[in-house]
Amino acid sequence: MARHGRIAAGAALLLAAAAAFVLPDWIISLATIAFANGLVVLGLIVLWRAGLVSFGQALYYCIGAYAVALVGRATGVTDAFLLMLIGGAAAGLVAFVVGFLLARYREIFFAMLSLALSMILYGVLVKAESLGSTDGFSVASPTFFGYAPHQEKLLMALYWLVLAVCAIAAFLIDAYFRSVSGALAMPVRDNEIRVEFLGMSVSRLIHTKLVISGLLAGMGGALAAFAIGHVDPNMSYWTTSGEFVFITILSGAGSVVSAFVGSLAFESLRSFAFAMLPQLWQMLLGSVLLLTILFLPQGLGSLVTRLRWRRKAAAP
Amino acid sequence: MFNRESSLAGALKSSWLLAALLGAAIFPAQAQNASTIKLGIVSFLTGPAAAPFGIPGRNGAEVLIDAMNAGKVPAPFNKIGFGGTTVEAKYIDETGSAANVVTEFRNLVQRDQVEAVVGYISSGNCLAVTPVAEELKAITVFYDCGTPRIFEEKPRAYVFRVSPLSTIDNVGAARYLLAKKPDVTSYSGINQNYAWGQDSWRDFTGAMQVLAPKVTIDKSLFPKLFAGEYGAEISTLLTSSSPVLHTSFYDGDLEAFLYQEQARALDKRMTIIATTGEAAIWRLRDKMPDGTIIGARGPFGPLAPDSEFNRWFQKIYTDRYGTPPTYPAYQMVMSLLGLKLAYEKARKGDTKPTSDEIAASFKGIEFEGPAGVVKLAIGDGHQGIMGTAYGIYRFNKAKNEPEIVDIMRFPAECVNPPAGVTADDWIKDGMKGAKC
């Protein structure tokens, strides 16, 4: 099952990478942003498996993006790999620090405290007039180990970078889910005390998950900053976090791949709704979310799992 | 949990669903019509900025494009559509994150293959779209956002803005205030706590510093955007001794603030300067305090110079929407007219001009529209300069309609920075070279 899954995921990855040659630019651009957001969603899935939902994931997303933009602006560094690592590390560090506080919280209080923290960052950025306040500022085009592509080539390079990061992240997180620490997520969600009695520290487990999710969100933010070419404080606003939670529910926590399937589906749906119903797109989004929750309780990701099921059934 | 047959069928069905969804998102209405010119019009159609700006802007586009397609716009804009070809507009909502806005911009240019995009109200969105527009070589005309940063950060090739900079709002307000109330000794301000409010307050205080260095600032308040409840701010202002209040609040917030302050008679103690007030007068009517100093972000609406063109536009707009056009509608119309002229100038024979050709003919263009003369004089010929006007609001009970009296006009060179100087530096260095 696992092997089949990995082969299928690998094939899907190759297909997605090859698609860059055939699909028009705007789809590639849409997919780049969707997959970058998928990293954030993946981090939320890590938390959700342990029963935690963060309404403030935008904090790390925004820190990743601003780290890229600020370091780029201050030092002139444009290397995508370096900046991305800086973005991820900055967000991971913040997650590590606030983790000492957040790891003690559960349920709605966890959600609300993370929301408060992200809103405080929002306030700070709005006050920062030298950073353009709510208007934000632009991010220089990235380079790749000295290679400085433009236009379509930049778009493709960025798309492949995002794909590669997503693939590595998915692989590592999948391995994490199979590890003892990762596998304990469900027991933590069901009953923490029993986990403690097994001799595990629940708060350390959760702290680890927080750092992982912060790291992923920071990388997602860094990549999104490249893809959009602009950062603004809205990246830290609670509606941004809400959107990530929305995508997480749409995706389902079933597998690591679902984060990316869900994110792509959401971006496509949103874009479709904007084009078709300029004034009533929220209604379409809301209806799809509602129908998903009612009729696909495991999320869109479960479609993928079911497809795999089908393939397995067809094989002798 | 579930039996195999039904899950198979379910998987099959749901995978079709997913495929259909993605497909639908990717190819909505790809039908191309070679005999029309497609334009993307982006404006707030939902959310709090829709009613004051987004909808009037869209209405302005609708009514003008229909008139253009019928060839009814006064000369020299009387050719059908753009140079004889009818124009078809696709309207898109501006609501959403910078990522959404940029994605939708790409979709317009690359998926829907529009010839040009006209739109954007939020300065943040304009700044986010600019590099993408440059990269895609897509002719883009910003219609309402006012930040000077767009053409100050870098020279642009394909991005234009006919509407004037937000600088003129506050420089004009300061000049008007000092002309009408030369004995003012201090002033206060209430502005929204985000880029627009902060920039407005910085420009206004900067201009006051230059023009009347002895006048002091008393209270400077920055409530949260869309706060809705201003009780504490009004109390603070009631305890202030300054006779003047500057605000760049716009519609929803402006309305809420004005209702709440009138319930507490603040306007009896302070004269309010509302730099965007004109957008709200037709709905506020007698609830806009008499004596308020009103701006329209340029010579728009009742502050537009009287001309046949202006009367024509006011009539077709009012006939269709039942309310006179406010400044966002004027800004949209001026932007579209500029684009039309540039397009027609670039067009040779029956072939559609390229982006480079349109950009070349757009650069430095000068024309007269319903709001008077505009010239793309700064930002390397990409940014329009217009004069501005301020006046005093009064609700005419006899005619039962709002009016603006005591209008003072400031020529373009009086309130705009000269070419090559950033707006911030120009104000800081004493607004040198201003010709009033």
Add this chain to the structure above:
Amino acid sequence: MLTAFAILIDGLVYAAYLFIVAVGLTLIFGVMKILNVAHGSFYTFGAYGAATAIGIYFDRGWPDAGGFLLMALLAMALGLVLGLILERSVMRLVYGRDEVVMVLVTYAAFLILEDVVILVWGAQSYPTYQPLLAAGNTAVGALILSNYDLGLIATAALIAVISWWALKFTRYGRLLTAVIFDRETAAAFGINVTAVYTITFVIGAMLGALGGAIMAPKIAVTLGIGVEVIVLAFAVVAIGGMGSIEGALIGALIVGICRAAAVHLVPQVELFVIYGVMALVLMIRPYGLFVRAQPRRI
């Protein structure tokens, strides 16, 4: 002295606003453990309902009191219908699911209802200032206070007293307290939990709509007013303790006074006040001010 007085009054007015907005939310959370995002929609519908009522009633020379009554009644009727439809058709299907799934269901409902507003009332905004200006004002020293604001404080106090009385001294209130305390035991004692849920949700919806109706005259009734209210109400409720009415009251007072003090003394920090207070309170008391510690199940 004047500033201190102003801070107190402004704080009370803001607290009244927050309490009126948050009380329905905390009720639903206390009983049903649902963080109801659609609360923003109830608020919006209440405000638009009040705007409609004002359009019908005012400027006709009829007595103002009737107008206030009509506003409140129309808004609560809208809340009743909306709450009933939502609970019966959607919420019922997801009871017992993950808490976050239920949040998302209400979020979906919120998105849909936002556009229903556009379909019903259009995108324009509605002026509803008549009751606010009709109420007049009172001068206290240099300060001029709006009578409507003073009425707002009285209304909030009234709602607080009524809900306290209803929870403590009515049959339904005691049933509710039993369900809040322990749903399973309450069900085992023969309490019809489903009916309690329906009634609670509808009351919560009506309170949300009432909040919108009361605030409508002070604001421009326009698109997007619900979004701002949701997160404000969440913050107040989280500070006070989810599901506690007295908590919502105290939370609203703390935020109200802090915000008023900030505006008067250090306007630069106004933006941070609510979230700063919320983070601080949650750091000291992780479950909010007024919530007893949950027993841990083994």
